[in-house]
Amino acid sequence: MKNEFTFDELLNRVNTVKVAEGNERVRALSQRIITDLFKTIDEFKVTPDEFWSAINWLNQLGQLGQTGLITAGLGFDRLLDILADEADQKAGLVGGTPRAIEGPLYVAGAPSSKYEARLDDGKMAGETYVMEGVVRGLDGQPLANASLDAWHANEHGMYSHFDPSQAEYNLRRNITTDEQGRYRFRSVIPPGYAIPPTGPVAELFAALGRHGNRPAHIHFLVSAEGKRTLTTQVNIPGDSFLDDDFAFATRDGLVVTLEKVASPAGYESLGISGPFT
Ligand code: MBD
Ligand code: FE
Known part of the structure; x- marks a missing residue:
């Protein structure tokens, strides 16, 4: 299986790939959020540095127990x-x-x-x-x-x-x-x-x-x-x-x-x- 994708092909593949039924609601919500993030990264030309610093930020948020604080x-x-x-x-x-x-x-x-x-x-x-x-x-x-x-x-x-x-x-x-x-x-x-x-x-x-x-x-x-x-x-x-x-x-x-x-x-x-x- 080759993994040469366009933006749309990769997004579609990520959102639909499965080997079991899984949970329909979780899949629907994930699809929406992943799609919005793909589009955000593309439209705002998010750099790899920006992306990985956001991931680091999320890790710290979880490690410090501040996820409930940021949602508020x-x-x-x-x-x-x-x-x-x-x-x-x-x-x-x-x-x-x-x-x-x-x-x-x-x-x-x-x-x-x-x-x-x-x-x-x-x-x-x-x-x-x-x-x-x-x-x-x-x-x-x-x-x-x-x-x-x-x-x-x-x-x-x-x-x-x-x-x-x-x-x-x-x-x-x-x-x-x-x-x-x-x-x-x-x-x-x-x-x-x-x-x-x-x-x-x-x-x-x-x-x-x-x-x-x-x-x-x-x-x-x-x-x-x-x-x-x-x-x-x-x-x-x-x-x-x-x-x-x-x-x-x-x-x-x-x-x-x-x-x-x-x-x-x-x-x-x-x-x-x-x-x-
Ligand atoms: C608080 O004390 C609080 O009530 C909320 C909603 C968020 C952070 C600290
Ligand atoms: Fe309080």
Whole structure:
């Protein structure tokens, strides 16, 4: 078999060669992506140096575990949410808390407790907050025994598990709602997040003239028996990146308001008692 090909002949051969049925969907998607890349390389006259430095970049991206970071930064995570919202609209599944992207920094298996939890280990600098609420179905009915995961960054914008300086599951907890669907937790208000200052994502962003900042936020993963799972976030108000999130993920309706409480009462079980002096 000779392998003298024109551009079109090689592309066609790559896209169709097979010795077994394989997976039709994987083949269709691969064909499209390979075709687009062949055309891009041709149209932009990509040099071998450029091509192999891109491959090196991809290898580094994988080795450093930054693939999930770049998908967020290039809008893919947000795209999936837009499409999910559209599908919900079509199915008449409207209302409730808007979804927001999970991001690459969720870790399953956080310590779990009923109704309430303290997320921080007492070492994080900053202002204490309490967030409390009720998990409801789309019908507005409170959901008892729902599972709520909450996680956020520490004062340096770093997440436990990915940051060796933090204890396991610091600023990550799972809460099971009480009989009235209620939850509440105590933590310390996080700052924004910034991508690692060196590495493949930082390199690409520099080349694109982009910043890699997210406004301060808290993540949630909420599930309940017989219900679809909600992945969402809330934002801390006043952050300068609220309208300029590198992951395009902040949304109307997810910016909370903060209420300063001078004399908190009823939070003794979370280690909070007032009045503050
Ligand atoms: C984050 O904290 C985050 O939420 C996203 C989406 C991407 C990178 C870091
Ligand atoms: Fe985050």
